[in-house]
Amino acid sequence: MKENMLEWMKxxxxxxxNALLTSYKLLNIDETELLLLIHVYSFTERGNSFPTPNEISxxxxxxxxxxxxMLRRLIQxxxxxIQDGHSSDxxxxxxxxxxxxxxxxxDVFLQQKKAKDVMNQQTIET
Amino acid sequence: MKENMLEWMKxxxxxxxNALLTSYKLLNIDETELLLLIHVYSFTERGNSFPTPNEISxxxxxxxxxxxxMLRRLIQxxxxxIQDGHSSDxxxxxxxxxxxxxxxxxDVFLQQKKAKDVMNQQTIET
Amino acid sequence: MKENMLEWMKxxxxxxxNALLTSYKLLNIDETELLLLIHVYSFTERGNSFPTPNEISxxxxxxxxxxxxMLRRLIQxxxxxIQDGHSSDxxxxxxxxxxxxxxxxxDVFLQQKKAKDVMNQQTIET
Amino acid sequence: MKENMLEWMKxxxxxxxNALLTSYKLLNIDETELLLLIHVYSFTERGNSFPTPNEISxxxxxxxxxxxxMLRRLIQxxxxxIQDGHSSDxxxxxxxxxxxxxxxxxDVFLQQKKAKDVMNQQTIET
Numbered sequence: 001m002k003e004n005m006l007e008w009m010k011x012x013x014x015x016x017x018n019a020l021l022t023s024y025k026l027l028n029i030d031e032t033e034l035l036l037l038i039h040v041y042s043f044t045e046r047g048n049s050f051p052t053p054n055e056i057s058x059x060x061x062x063x064x065x066x067x068x069x070m071l072r073r074l075i076q077x078x079x080x081x082i083q084d085g086h087s088s089d090x091x092x093x094x095x096x097x098x099x100x101x102x103x104x105x106x107d108v109f110l111q112q113k114k115a116k117d118v119m120n121q122q123t124i125e126t
Numbered sequence: 127m128k129e130n131m132l133e134w135m136k137x138x139x140x141x142x143x144n145a146l147l148t149s150y151k152l153l154n155i156d157e158t159e160l161l162l163l164i165h166v167y168s169f170t171e172r173g174n175s176f177p178t179p180n181e182i183s184x185x186x187x188x189x190x191x192x193x194x195x196m197l198r199r200l201i202q203x204x205x206x207x208i209q210d211g212h213s214s215d216x217x218x219x220x221x222x223x224x225x226x227x228x229x230x231x232x233d234v235f236l237q238q239k240k241a242k243d244v245m246n247q248q249t250i251e252t
Numbered sequence: 253m254k255e256n257m258l259e260w261m262k263x264x265x266x267x268x269x270n271a272l273l274t275s276y277k278l279l280n281i282d283e284t285e286l287l288l289l290i291h292v293y294s295f296t297e298r299g300n301s302f303p304t305p306n307e308i309s310x311x312x313x314x315x316x317x318x319x320x321x322m323l324r325r326l327i328q329x330x331x332x333x334i335q336d337g338h339s340s341d342x343x344x345x346x347x348x349x350x351x352x353x354x355x356x357x358x359d360v361f362l363q364q365k366k367a368k369d370v371m372n373q374q375t376i377e378t
Numbered sequence: 379m380k381e382n383m384l385e386w387m388k389x390x391x392x393x394x395x396n397a398l399l400t401s402y403k404l405l406n407i408d409e410t411e412l413l414l415l416i417h418v419y420s421f422t423e424r425g426n427s428f429p430t431p432n433e434i435s436x437x438x439x440x441x442x443x444x445x446x447x448m449l450r451r452l453i454q455x456x457x458x459x460i461q462d463g464h465s466s467d468x469x470x471x472x473x474x475x476x477x478x479x480x481x482x483x484x485d486v487f488l489q490q491k492k493a494k495d496v497m498n499q500q501t502i503e504t
Contacts (some may be wrong), residue, residue, distance in 0.1 A: 001253040002484050004239060005260060008145065008232075009480055013393050015141045015267050019134065021168050022185055030187045031158040042147050059148055061156045089467070102387055106134075106380050113130060127379040128358050134383060135354055139267050141393050215341070228261055232254050256491060260397065260484075267393045271386065273420050274437055282439045283410040294399050311400055313408045358386075365382060 014042045019109055020101075026108045027079065027101075035060065036070055037080060040096050049095035050082075079104065140168045145235055146227075152234045153205065153227075161186065162196055163206060166222050175221035205230065266294045271361055272353075278360045279331065279353075287312065288322055289332060292348050301347035331356065392420045397487055398479075404486045405457065405479075413438065414448055415458060418474050427473035457482065 016038065024034045039059055043051040057067035074080045083097045142164065150160045165185055169177040183193035200206045209223045268290065276286045291311055295303040309319035326332045335349045394416065402412045417437055421429040435445035452458045461475045 001256065002481070002488065004236065004253065005257055005484050006477070006480055007239065008235060008257060009260075009395070009484075011144045011148075013141045013143055013265060014147060015139045015391050015393055017139055017387070018137045018168060018172070021140060021165065022137075025185060025187060031161040032156075035157040035160065039147065042144060046144070059151060061151060099384070102384055103380070106383050106387075109134060110130065110380065113133065127382065128355070128362065130379065131358050131383055131386060132351070132354055135269070135358075135386075139391060141265050141267055143261070225258070228258055229254070232257050232261075236254065256488065259491065260487060263396045263400075265393045265395055266399060267391045269391055270389045270420060270424070273392060273417065274389075277437060277439060283413040284408075286413065287409040291399065294396060298396070311403060313403060361386060362382060365385065 012046070014038070014045060016041075017105070019105055023105060023108050023112075027104055028077070029074070029079065032060070032062065033070060033074060036067065037074065037098065037101060040080065041098055044096065044098075050093070051096075138172070140164070140171060142167075143231070145231055149231060149234050149238075153230055154203070155200070155205065158186070158188065159196060159200060162193065163200065163224065163227060166206065167224055170222065170224075176219065177222075264298070266290070266297060268293075269357070271357055275357060275360050275364075279356055280329070281326070281331065284312070284314065285322060285326060288319065289326065289350065289353060292332065293350055296348065296350075302345065303348075390424070392416070392423060394419075395483070397483055401483060401486050401490075405482055406455070407452070407457065410438070410440065411448060411452060414445065415452065415476065415479060418458065419476055422474065422476075428471065429474075 020034075029037075036056060039056050040051065043049070043055070048055075053064045053067040053071065056071075057064045060067065062070070071080070075082070079098075079101045081097050081100055082094050085093050085095055087093060146160075155163075162182065165182050166177065169175070169181070174181075179190045179193040179197065182197075183190045186193065188196070197206070201208070205224075205227045207223050207226055208220050211219050211221055213219060272286075281289075288308060291308050292303065295301070295307070300307075305316045305319040305323065308323075309316045312319065314322070323332070327334070331350075331353045333349050333352055334346050337345050337347055339345060398412075407415075414434065417434050418429065421427070421433070426433075431442045431445040431449065434449075435442045438445065440448070449458070453460070457476075457479045459475050459478055460472050463471050463473055465471060
């Protein structure tokens with residue numbers, strides 16, 4: 001039994017900022033697109049920063065072609081990008097970066113914050 | 127600036143077991159259903175254990191009626207349930223429980239584990 | 253077995269910003285003080301926002317009196333504070349707030365960031 | 379400002395099982411030893427699985443020699459071990475493994491669980 005519990009524990013967790021869960025709708029993405037981004041994030045956390053459409057879609061209810069198409073659209077929407085890297089032995093590799101997602105998420109957060117501050121200001125002035 | 131950063135930090139995080147992300151497909155739910163369950167979990171973590179379909183759907187790309195229907199289906203599938211509780215002053219209340227989800231997730235994990243052990247055993251015996 | 257795994261899972265997790273782990277030393281607190289703050293945070297996350305020195309010290313290697321003294325010192329250092337609250341039925345209660353800790357942690361982060369930017373600027377200008 | 383927030387976000391989080399926070403005392407370690415183990419865990423999560431006593435102690439209130447001594451004691455207590463690994467290009471490397479810690483933590487959890495079940499059983503029989 002303990003062995004099973006150890007393996008379960010070692011599968012680990014993925015920690016998401018609540019802002020992503022409460023604001024993805026404002027980034028114009030739906031639930032399937034959000035989960036694709038979360039899968040890429042989770043693969044990266046576990047050490048694979050360039051999962052194939054095959055690897056990703058095997059965990060989803062979409063097939064590999066639909067996954068490729070969705071990734072392309074998310075790149076066009078500016079929510080994920082492919083970056084070049086060089087390993088310590090000089091070998092070139094590609095990896096996904098979710099920096100554009102976090103960047104857009106902060107934009108949405110700061111806009112909401114500003115709107116709230118303006119509203120509070122108006123309430124005080126009235 | 128620091129004020130914005132403090133507010134961002136206080137939005138907090140939601141931590142999901144990786145097993146949920148890698149195995150929801152085996153529970154016969156799609157990405158929208160998974161996110162509905164994650165929203166319920168995240169509401170509960172933030173102190174609201176019986177969010178309305180309105181509250182949940184306001185964060186999703188589905189409307190309130192679709193959200194009610196989906197909740198009903200998830201209850202029928204045995205992935206979420208409504209529990210009765212009593213507050214310290216004796217008032218009765220309802221809350222969602224995701225125990226059935228974690229229970230089914232463990233079933234899937236233990237089945238996969240067993241299948242893997244059998245395969246390893248066969249490899250050793252060959 | 254599954255029952256044990258379910259209970260383990262429901263104990264849950266505590267998620268800490270890495271900045272806290274890498275910078276507490278700069279806040280002039282030692283490991284025991286940091287863990288006292290983490291315990292308060294963890295109690296709060298699990299719904300008890302005003303744990304007694306008894307409850308906290310029962311999880312630590314210090315006794316209840318030492319825990320009270322340490323809490324008093326951390327309040328004096330401006331890392332934790334006691335806030336007043338009112339429940340929905342008008343009853344007054346006290347709770348710990350770690351806002352001063354997050355605030356000071358952000359100060360340290362922004363100072364380090366500024367120092368790094370100045371150094372990078374000087375490197376470019378040389 | 380957004381740039382500072384992005385950098386803060388990218389520092390990431392460390393997620394600890396609550397059982398570790400509530401039961402380390404039963405593993406006969408104090409707060410400094412627990413934080414040393416948490417630092418090793420956090421380094422590993424960020425991709426460095428064999429941090430030096432220098433790297434670890436730079437984040438703590440102990441010096442490098444004290445850190446080496448403490449690591450040795452924790453290895454003797456059977457809470458952390460050094461494992462051999464081989465990289466994809468055949469180079470041998472060493473890394474810390476916290477498997478012994480999780481193993482002992484599960485032992486404590488299962489013992490407590492058993493004791494509780496026995497007590498509940500006695501209550502029912504009375």
